[in-house]
Amino acid sequence: MMIPIATITANGSTSAFDFQNIPQTFTHLQLRCFVGINTGSVFFCAINNVYNNTKYPWHRLYGDGASTASGSSTTDNQMLISDLANSATTFGSFIIDILDYTNTNKNRVIKSIGGFDKNGSGQVSTSSGLYIDTTAVSRITLNSSGGNVLAGSRVDLYGITTSSVTGA
Amino acid sequence: MPITPAAASAGSVKGAVVPIAYYNNAGSAFGNYTFSNIPQTFQDLMVVIYGRDASTGTSPWMSQLNYRFNGDAGTNYSQTRLYGSGSSAVSDRVTSQTSTNTDPLVFSGAGANIFSTTVTHILNYTNASIYKTFISRTSADANGTGWAVITAGLWRNASSGITSLSVYGGVGGFTAGSSIELFGIRSIGQ
Numbered sequence: 001m002m003i004p005i006a007t008i009t010a011n012g013s014t015s016a017f018d019f020q021n022i023p024q025t026f027t028h029l030q031l032r033c034f035v036g037i038n039t040g041s042v043f044f045c046a047i048n049n050v051y052n053n054t055k056y057p058w059h060r061l062y063g064d065g066a067s068t069a070s071g072s073s074t075t076d077n078q079m080l081i082s083d084l085a086n087s088a089t090t091f092g093s094f095i096i097d098i099l100d101y102t103n104t105n106k107n108r109v110i111k112s113i114g115g116f117d118k119n120g121s122g123q124v125s126t127s128s129g130l131y132i133d134t135t136a137v138s139r140i141t142l143n144s145s146g147g148n149v150l151a152g153s154r155v156d157l158y159g160i161t162t163s164s165v166t167g168a
Numbered sequence: 169m170p171i172t173p174a175a176a177s178a179g180s181v182k183g184a185v186v187p188i189a190y191y192n193n194a195g196s197a198f199g200n201y202t203f204s205n206i207p208q209t210f211q212d213l214m215v216v217i218y219g220r221d222a223s224t225g226t227s228p229w230m231s232q233l234n235y236r237f238n239g240d241a242g243t244n245y246s247q248t249r250l251y252g253s254g255s256s257a258v259s260d261r262v263t264s265q266t267s268t269n270t271d272p273l274v275f276s277g278a279g280a281n282i283f284s285t286t287v288t289h290i291l292n293y294t295n296a297s298i299y300k301t302f303i304s305r306t307s308a309d310a311n312g313t314g315w316a317v318i319t320a321g322l323w324r325n326a327s328s329g330i331t332s333l334s335v336y337g338g339v340g341g342f343t344a345g346s347s348i349e350l351f352g353i354r355s356i357g358q
Contacts, residue, residue, distance in 0.1 A: 001183040004356045032212060032353070034291040034301070063250030063259025090322060093291045093301045114303055115248060115320030119263050122248035124303075124320040152298060156211060156355045158184055 002030065003159045010035075010153035017142040017155040022101075024136060026159030029098045033114070033142065035153040036091035037084045041146025045096065045110060046078040047131045048139050053077040055132045062115075062125030078143065079129035085116040086146075091153065092116035101137040108137060184354050186210065192347040197222050199341035202334040203350050208294045210352030213330065215288040218347050223340030225275025228253070228313035231338030233286060234267040237300065237323050237330050241266050247321035254314055270319050271306035273338045283345065284308035289353075294329035 003026070008017045022029070035043060046056075057074040062082075073080065085092045094114030100106060108131035115124030131137075142155055181187070189203055206213070221231035236245075243264040250259045251272075262269050274284040288304040299322055306317040323330075335348055
């Protein structure tokens with residue numbers, strides 16, 4: 001069962017969506033992101049307020065409507081999710097999953113799918129990242145490298161459980 | 169014939185994923201289908217399609233699945249797509265279309281009992297001031313041909329939320345056994 005935990009809506013002065021004190025009562029987490037920005041920007045994910053360039057290797061596959069590409073890094077201090085739309089009228093949509101987020105015997109895998117289309121340009125991508133740390137996830141921060149995102153952008157955090165626990 | 173979905177009561181279903189409507193024409197083949205009067209009480213929509221084009225088609229057996237929102241038949245749809253066919257990876261685009269040209273739907277000539285599945289997410293669908301973006305993921309394998317597809321699409325309407333969704337089944341409509349499900353994803357307080 002998927003349970004809503006929290007929502008953050010941007011007001012025009014928001015460059016990061018910071019979810020703190022995440023309940024440890026679910027099995028998996030999902031973030032559903034609807035984000036716009038009117039400048040070139042990349043969307044990143046950091047875990048537990050840790051910004052460490054040895055902890056976030058990632059890979060991705062993406063297409064821009066003309067060609068396919070694949071990228072990777074082992075030196076970023078947070079995980080790359082996707083480019084953002086760089087548009088005043090078109091927002092990107094992204095779904096990010098973190099499975100087994102409380103398990104202290106596993107490093108964390110972060111996967112995402114999403115993109116945007118601007119009727120002549122755009123990008124669609126799928127990314128996977130490894131957070132090299134077995135600490136349970138209690139905080140997730142999604143950052144925009146280009147600064148403040150557009151008002152109306154929002155991220156919803158959900159917990160997924162197989163038990164009968166209820167959320168917020 | 170459009171089917172009006174029953175309003176989902178927030179108190180009657182637990183969890184964030186709420187079924188709004190389901191259609192399979194009682195197991196028979198059907199053509200285009202429209203969900204009307206979609207409740208505006210959720211945060212996102214999710215469409216789940218298990219389908220097969222009733223036309224025989226030709227190899228590589230890839231028909232197409234189209235959406236249209238609020239009955240809009242103007243050139244207000246576009247998408248960017250990424251897919252792999254087993255032999256190559258491709259990214260392509262269409263612009264200013266009269267419906268989405270979103271995902272492959274497998275032709276019936278691909279073989280008996282072979283269907284494709286598509287899950288489409290439409291986030292923030294009630295927002296009447298922003299263009300609507302959707303993300304689709306489709307899987308289709310015909311034992312020798314096939315596709316893994318992800319699509320980012322746009323409906324350039326910034327004056328209303330999505331109140332109806334029409335689904336068009338490729339060339340010949342949907343075969344018997346096809347199904348279309350519409351879910352609402354609710355957020356805090358919904």
